[in-house]
Amino acid sequence: MSAARRALVTGGSGGIGAMICRRLARAGHFVYVHSHRGTEVAAALVRSIQDEGGSAALVSFDVTDGAATRATLEGILEAGPVQILINNAGVHDDAVLPGMSAAQWHRVIDVSVNGFFNATQPLLLPMIRTRWGRIVNVSSVAAIMGNRGQVNYAAAKGALNSATKALALEVATRGITVNAVAPGIIATPMSATLFDAAAIERLVPLNRAGLPEEVAAVVAFLVSDEASYVTAQIISVSGGMA
Numbered sequence: 274m275s276a277a278r279r280a281l282v283t284g285g286s287g288g289i290g291a292m293i294c295r296r297l298a299r300a301g302h303f304v305y306v307h308s309h310r311g312t313e314v315a316a317a318l319v320r321s322i323q324d325e326g327g328s329a330a331l332v333s334f335d336v337t338d339g340a341a342t343r344a345t346l347e348g349i350l351e352a353g354p355v356q357i358l359i360n361n362a363g364v365h366d367d368a369v370l371p372g373m374s375a376a377q378w379h380r381v382i383d384v385s386v387n388g389f390f391n392a393t394q395p396l397l398l399p400m401i402r403t404r405w406g407r408i409v410n411v412s413s414v415a416a417i418m419g420n421r422g423q424v425n426y427a428a429a430k431g432a433l434n435s436a437t438k439a440l441a442l443e444v445a446t447r448g449i450t451v452n453a454v455a456p457g458i459i460a461t462p463m464s465a466t467l468f469d470a471a472a473i474e475r476l477v478p479l480n481r482a483g484l485p486e487e488v489a490a491v492v493a494f495l496v497s498d499e500a501s502y503v504t505a506q507i508i509s510v511s512g513g514m515a
Contacts, residue, residue: 277300277301278357278405278407279356280304280356280358280359281305281307281332281359282294282297282305282361283362284361284362284363285315285318286312288485289411289461289485292485293493294306295318297493298322298325298329302328302357303328304327305331305332306319306322307336307362308331308332309335312333315333319331336388337384337391339391342395350395354396354400355399355400356403356407357406357408358392358393358407358409359408359496360392360433362384363381363384363388363429364380364384365423366381366425367422367426369424370424373425381426381428382429382432385429385432389436393440401447401449405448406447407450407500408440408450408451409453409492409495409496410433410434410436410453411453412437412453412455412507413426413427413430413457414457414511414514414515416430416434417434417509430455434507437452437453438451450495452495453508454507454508455507455511456483456488456509457509457512457514458473458476458477458482459488459510460482460485464482477511477513477514478512479512480512483510488510491508
């Protein structure tokens with residue numbers, strides 16, 4: 274069994290994020306459940322994890338606000354390094370590019386790309402000093418395949434994939450792995466408004482939506498000791514879409 278670590282999951286109140294938090298807590302890790310606007314949901318998740326015998330705490334900040342993010346993370350680091358980081362925070366704001374506003378473009382890029390930097394950079398040196406770390410970035414098959422109406426989202430997640438590979442090279446000799454998971458159509462409240470049963474059957478070779486648990490299972494493996502030789506990878510969890 275892997276040793277217990279301190280973990281941060283950004284966007285921890287969402288469907289996929291919440292399941293990742295639960296899996297990490299069940300593995301014995303102390304989980305910081307991050308949320309910006311969904312703090313009530315995140316607080317309920319923390320209580321649920323604690324009721325199940327796990328350890329968790331709520332943290333709230335806007336990942337696009339570098340100063341606020343750093344201030345919060347520095348407070349967390351006072352208690353010790355965070356050795357597991359799941360960059361799960363992300364948004365989509367869909368429109369075909371000819372009709373996309375600048376605000377739609379910048380907001381999606383800001384959360385996924387600048388949010389990755391703001392959450393990751395302050396944690397790196399303390400993590401490096403421990404000679405052990407796991408960083409998992411939650412990407413999307415949209416970055417691999419493209420998707421109509423999501424040029425901004427595909428660009429944001431594509432940048433995250435590239436950052437994953439580059440950062441993995443920088444920290445490989447320090448006992449830190451960096452990987453990304455690229456979910457396809459996952460059964461969450463967000464996806465339910467985007468894909469009906471006919472679309473799922475047409476797009477997904479396995480003819481069904483994935484479950485948040487199936488994404489969380491891959492993340493749980495990647496942060497374990499057993500995955501110590503897996504780094505710089507983009508792993509699709511998409512039922513064969515990509």
